[in-house]
Amino acid sequence: MTPQDIAKRAVGMAAVERLVAPGMKLGLGSGSTSEWxxxxxxxxxxxxxxxxxxxxxxxxxxxxxxxxxxxxELDEAGELDLTLDGADEIDHRLRMIKGGGxxxxxxxxxxxxxxxxxxIVDESKVVTTLGAxxxxxxxxxxxxxxxxxxxxxxxxxxxxxxxxxxxxxGEDDPLLTDSGHVLLDCRLGAIADPEALERELNRxxxxxxxxxxxxxxxxxxxxxxxxxxxxxxxxx
Numbered sequence: 162m163t164p165q166d167i168a169k170r171a172v173g174m175a176a177v178e179r180l181v182a183p184g185m186k187l188g189l190g191s192g193s194t195s196e197w198x199x200x201x202x203x204x205x206x207x208x209x210x211x212x213x214x215x216x217x218x219x220x221x222x223x224x225x226x227x228x229x230x231x232x233x234e235l236d237e238a239g240e241l242d243l244t245l246d247g248a249d250e251i252d253h254r255l256r257m258i259k260g261g262g263x264x265x266x267x268x269x270x271x272x273x274x275x276x277x278x279x280x281i282v283d284e285s286k287v288v289t290t291l292g293a294x295x296x297x298x299x300x301x302x303x304x305x306x307x308x309x310x311x312x313x314x315x316x317x318x319x320x321x322x323x324x325x326x327x328x329x330x331g332e333d334d335p336l337l338t339d340s341g342h343v344l345l346d347c348r349l350g351a352i353a354d355p356e357a358l359e360r361e362l363n364r365x366x367x368x369x370x371x372x373x374x375x376x377x378x379x380x381x382x383x384x385x386x387x388x389x390x391x392x393x394x395x396x397x
Contacts, residue, residue: 258296
């Protein structure tokens with residue numbers, strides 16, 4: 162495995178060992194780090210741990226079932242005890258960009274239904290300023306060009322005029338999310354006010370959700386290439 166793989170496996174395993182207790186209803190994140198977490202959870206379940214999971218994507222649901230974790234729908238579960246999920250970027254105030262794997266809508270719904278969310282990441286995802294990773298914005302397919310125009314106008318009002326906003330997958334074969342929407346990837350470089358941008362993007366007609374998660378993570382576990390982990394205490 163690469164050093165990054167080692168870090169992802171370490172934090173996925175540590176999250177399950179430290180944070181998961183019998184009887185919990187868990188939100189199961191998506192992405193490569195969450196995959197390690199789900200596999201570690203499966204090992205605990207096969208050893209007798211009694212938990213259920215709500216998956217943030219069809220891929221996670223399939224993997225969870227394969228490793229023996231019982232998966233239920235969020236409406237059946239109600240409030241969740243804990244969600245464990247990765248991030249594409251996270252800063253020291255625990256604000257995140259998510260959606261690189263095209264699962265941001267369900268990830269945000271599941272996180273919002275949880276008493277607690279813990280981000281699990283490798284060290285490369287920890288940043289000082291959000292925005293180097295393209296910010297995904299999930300939009301309905303109808304009139305997406307018009308929606309993109311409004312997104313560009315909003316970015317200009319936030320001092321980001323002329324930034325690239327592209328349809329993921331391209332116009333000939335756009336990527337569709339699990340909910341049947343398309344994604345606009347906004348290459349912003351740096352985001353000065355993530356909270357304001359998160360709120361204002363969602364006011365645009367046609368925008369379903371965006372990949373800024375500014376008030377969801379309660380803690381973050383970080384995996385290191387040597388197989389150890391550390392926790393970041395929020396600042397600010």
